[in-house]
Amino acid sequence: MIFIVVKFKTKPEWTDRWLELVAPFTAATRAEEGNLWFDWSRSVDDPTEFLLVEAFRDQAAGAAHVGSxxxxxxxxxxxxxxxxxxxxxxxxxxxxxWSEMGEMTVE
Structure with missing residues (x-):
């Protein structure tokens, strides 16, 4: 699997519109056959920072994504x-x- 994490630092005037701006890109990527996940999070320390966690099945799937x-x-x-x-x-x-966390079990 290709595992990717990207930090995006937005301009303050774009921060509240960031998820709207990336919505078409997010939807298209999630629809790719080789995409495993494409998830956004926002920093609790810096509201202008967004974190993208994404994964692709293999190199071919990642290359198809970048070539889209x-x-x-x-x-x-x-x-x-x-x-x-x-x-x-x-x-x-x-x-x-994803695997279960070995150090913690919730029953």
């Missing part, structure tokens, strides 16, 4: 709302999905 027309559209549209270049971690990991 809606990816290219997003790469052109999103910078207007950003205060800085996004930071990313992208790794291939030996997993197919």
């Amino acid at each position: 027309p809606y990816f290219k559209t997003a790469m052109n549209e999103l910078p207007q709302a950003l205060a800085s270049t996004p930071q990313i971690i992208s790794q291939t990991i030996d997993a197919t999905g």
